Every structure is written in C-alpha cells, then in structure tokens.
Amino acid sequence: MTRMKLLLVGGFLASGKTTAIYSAAKLLKASGRKAGILTNDQGKQQVDTGFIRGKGFPNEEVAGSCFCCNFNAMSGGIQRLHEDIQPDIIFAESVGSCADLAATIINPLLTLQPDRYNIVLSVFADIRLLVAFLKNEQPVFHENVSYIYQKQLDEADIIVANKIDLLSVPELDHAKAVISDAFPDKIILYQNSLSEKGIQHWLDACENFHNATLRPALNIDYDKYGAGEAELAWLDEEVGIVSEDxxxxxxxxxxxxxxYNKIKAGNYPIGHLKFLLDNGRSQTKISFSPFGDTNSMEQHTMEESAKAVLLVNARVQTAPQVLQDIITEAIVETENTTASKITEYTTTAFQPGYPRPTYRIIA
Structure with missing residues (x-):
C-alpha cells in the first residue's frame, strides 16, 4: 500500500507558509501532479482559504480552532481531499501560534491509521526574525509568545529559513552561520518561496524524508503555551467599499x-496582518510582516472598480478591543480621505482559548 504524502506545514505567523504552499501547488500542477490543501485558523474568516480557493486549488478548511484541538475535523478534511481528487501530495498548514504538532497531530495520525501516512513536518521561519531570536536581540514578542516560537523550531523535521531574498549576501552568510550553529542536527533549508528553484528544493527535501515512526513529544508547559497564545488578539473583519469615482x-x-501604520504607531507587535482584496473580477492577497515589508504579487495590476470587498485577518500582540478600535478609526479616516463609503459586514475579535488537544500521544 502506497502511503499518503502529507506535508504538515508549521511555523510562526507571517513566516511565509501560505506563499510557499501556493507556489508548490502551482509547480506541482505544471508538472502534472495534484495537490490538495488543508487550511486552518482560530478564526472563521480566513484570508488564506479565500486566496487558495480563488486560485482554483482543491481546499478543505478547519476554522474556529487549531488542528490539534479539532483533530477529527482535520483528519476528515484530509480524507475528503484524498477521496475527491486523489492528490499526489496534501499540504496541511497549521495555525501560526500552534506548537506540539508531533504529539497532537503526527503521532495520532500514525497511531490511528498505521501504514497510511508519510508525514513531514516543515517549520517555516522568517529568517530575519529567526536570527534576531537566536541572537537574543531586542525581543519582538512577549516571552510567552517566544516560548511557542522556540517549541515550534524544536520539533521540526525540516526548518525552512524563509524570505532569504530580503537579505544581502553578507547578511545571509551571517544568518546561515547563526542558524546552523543553533540547530546542528536539523535539516535546514534557506528559501525564497517566490522562487521555483527554492520551492523545488523544498519539495525534493520532503519527498526524500522518510520517517514512519512516532515522533518524540516536546517537553512543553501548556500553561505557558496557552498564556503565549492569549497574548495575541485575533481580528477578522469583512468590509465593503463603494466609490462613486x-x-x-x-x-x-x-x-x-x-x-498597518496605526498598529505600528501603537508599538503593538504584529504576528501577521493579511488582507484579501476582491474587486468583483479578481482577487489579491496583501500581507504585512513584523518588519514592515509587504507581499503582494498582484495588487499593482488590479483594475479599479466602483465596489470592492476587503477581508482583514490581524494577529497582533494587544487586546482585542484595541485592535477593533484601530480598524474602526482607520475606516473613518479612509472614508474621509477618499470620499468612499465603507460598510462593516462582519467582525470578530478575540483571544484564543486554552489549548486542549483531542489527542496527545507520546512516543
């Protein structure tokens, strides 16, 4: 029996996971292979899900909880993708603040359905944040959030130091020395996820990784883990924009x-800030990183329109009400500046609850 190839993609918020999965799915499609994509978020209105579906890739979604706390929904999504399209590879992207994936996802899958899966856990990290973290430079996030970041890296089968295109050659050489010294026993890839060569290298590494045994479980303090997730406010909002001009x-x-500018002015650390813009004819995804750079391959070619819909996903270290007030103020300012009418359709703002995994299997 051929094992199902499941690429579990973890790593902190804004590390480039979705961009890498999308690029990989395109590359696989071009070579005649099929990819299924399982997306996941604590919220129920996912920019990443909308983006992936808008590009026409088969998708299942686990919304309103992480994979580990809703294992049955996750395994059900994998099964539906397998039955519907018989994919060569399934990508499963976990929530960016989630850790302990070996004990709560990989080991239960391997235990409940032995001989079914070949699972690889790739943990993505923005190479700039990773180097700053390893050098103990000025911390970007609260210590409990940094605890999650460390635990994610600890359990990786493959660490993907992503966004290398944003470093100079000397900076990249320095980053490689710091990272390889910190993880001498890990497989480490240095990647630009907008590059076909980089994506192919990642796919090859995953294809060549074989470990059908249960993984060692992290020694993890769930109270500290839960406190780290609770440091982050999560906001999902959809707005409609009408412009007579x-x-x-x-x-x-x-x-x-x-x-983005209001969040930065308040000195609130950004986990991720994503927008999905739809003008009725096409969509584009816009992402802001903690370092202030934006990522959109398509926004500059989007045609103007009298109407547009903007979906906002914000994960920021602050209180939910503060984040909600920022969005409201930004809407008022934008209306006044552009003479447009902006209507708030749906809004949710919250802090994630305490992580309570469905299973936790220790090898």
Missing part, C-alpha cells in the same frame, strides 16, 4: 496601509 481598489489599499 470608481476608486474602490485605491481606497482598499489605503485602508490596509492605514491599519
């Missing part, structure tokens, strides 16, 4: 920039 796309981009 047919500048709704421009207004949406200004709103996204205004939200």
């Amino acid at each position: 047919k500048n709704a796309v421009k207004a949406a981009l200004l709103l996204a920039d205004t939200v």
